[in-house]
Amino acid sequence: MAVNCGIVGLPNVGKSTIFSALSSAPAEAANYPFCTINPNIGVAGVPDSRLDFLVRQFATKKRVPATAEFVDIAGLVKGASKGEGLGNQFLSHIREVSVIAHVVRCFEDADVVHVSGKVDPADDVETINMELAFADLDTVRKRAEKAERAARVMGRDEQKKSALMLQALGKVKPLLEEGIPARNAPLSGEEKAALADCCLITMKSLLFVCNTDEAGMKDGNQHIEAVRKIAAESGDEAVVISGKFEAELADIESPEERQAFLSEIGLGESSLSVLARAAYRLMGLRTFFTAGADECRAWTVRAGDTAPKAAGVIHTDFERGFIKAEVYSFGDLAALGSEAKIREAGKYRVEGKDYVVEDGDVMFFKFNV
Incomplete structure (x- = not known):
């Protein structure tokens, strides 16, 4: 999707x-x-005012x-x-x-x-909510029928999956019948994962x-x-x-x-x-920055993405040959005023493959291909 x-x-x-x-x-x-x-x-x-700040800080020729x-x-x-x-x-x-x-x-x-x-x-919102909920309710009923059939004829692993699906559907169905979005249901992480391929609108x-x-x-x-x-x-x-x-x-x-x-x-x-x-x-998107005299750019990653994934957003070779990332926080730059002072304060970091990118990171990648 x-x-x-x-x-x-x-x-x-x-x-x-x-x-x-x-x-x-x-x-x-x-x-x-x-x-x-x-x-x-x-x-x-x-x-993004942070990008505007970086453009001024680096006297950048290009802003993206x-x-x-x-x-x-x-x-x-x-x-x-x-x-x-x-x-x-x-x-x-x-x-x-x-x-x-x-x-x-x-x-x-x-x-x-x-x-x-x-x-x-209020009436307009209710109309849209009800139509989306009723559309999902139709999906829920069809998926429940399919899961019930699978539970009767499939092997043990498929039966366990079907049982989890029916459990999750059983929690969202009463809400949808009242025009309440499925995302309001008290679902566990496993139940949410089970419902993912149902593509419910109100989730x-x-x-x-x-x-x-x-x-x-x-x-x-x-x-x-x-x-x-x-x-x-x-x-x-x-x-x-x-x-x-x-x-x-x-x-x-x-x-x-x-x-x-x-x-x-x-x-x-x-x-x-x-x-x-x-x-x-x-949408679950986060921003990291690359900055220099030629260009300051805001790049998009998903929340939870690691440094190699972020490198791959720039170029697939960066991810494939990722060695390390030099990182500092935009907040530290705004507070301290320069990269030199960030280094002096010990806030200029070297991160490896397991580092999870934070929103507002300024990053420089080292790679070898």
């Missing part, structure tokens, strides 16, 4: 507008449901940020789990992403059609995206507060964004003009930056 973030929600809530602002791949956007049928895929740079892949998936409607509104096709696209960004409409505009005829974030990490207008970016928006309450109750994260404003901001080429535009409405950075970082983190 690809490491990416799927942008989902009801039709006409601003998914494609946000996607277009996030990525360099423009998505079709229009004021009617099902404008997006085939998913659009785009790549967004992940803003980490990236995250976003997928704009067509809107779901009530009944999608039963095939309504091209539902089966859309649900299959959601199964293929690793993290879900659920866009919820949090603005009033009589000129923009709402599929339900009214703006009600995926979720990020709520409150799409509002410029006025709604200020405190007191009841629609946003409703979504934040839902997110807090479910243990999920919520970010606030104005898709229309961000689309206008993305059209401004000058960094200085963009910052001035942000300052006009009291923002220090684009809300897209917050969204991109949150999605990156939820």
Whole structure:
């Protein structure tokens, strides 16, 4: 499965507008449901002030940020789990992403059609949650039947696997029947592993995206507060964004003009930056840096990856011939001010093949091929 973030929600809530602002791949956007049928895929740079610091520190000629892949998936409607509104096709696209960004409409505009005829974030969230849960429930029932058959006719090892699968399915099924995500089930590590190949949609990490207008970016928006309450109750994260404003901001080429535009409405950075970082983190991705006068670059690894894996991100030869990695923490650089002082403080380290890369490591690899 690809490491990416799927942008989902009801039709006409601003998914494609946000996607277009996030990525360099423009998505079709229009004021009617099902404008997006085939998913659009785009790549967004992940803003990182640490990389900006390194660029200044090394007087670098080239700056290369980490990236995250976003997928704009067509809107779901009530009944999608039963095939309504091209539902089966859309649900299959959601199964293929690793993290879900659920866009919820949090603005009033009589000129923009709402599929339900009214703006009600809590109702919209419940509609999506129920459809995703019902789609998973159908999967759970089919997998349970398959596991029960296997338990009757297969050998002892397969019977043990089937028993574990049935145990895990038995924990998620009652929740799904109530429209509650499978990720809320009290599953052991073994049970989660058993469910992995079921590709349950509601096992995926979720990020709520409150799409509002410029006025709604200020405190007191009841629609946003409703979504934040839902997110807090479910243990999920919520970010606030104005898709229309961000689309206008993305059209401004000058960094200085963009910052001035942000300052006009009291923002220090684009809300897209917050969204991109949150999605990156939820996808289980971490950043390490390489730095020098020619280039400062943010590289992406999965949480838990070792130094050779990180080296392989740069080039497969680096992983194959890995000898060691010279490492220091970005935090130490920011606190001490230079590599020389890091060395003086004994914080410049040499790590071997078992070293697990930490987010924010600055790394230099030694290899032999």
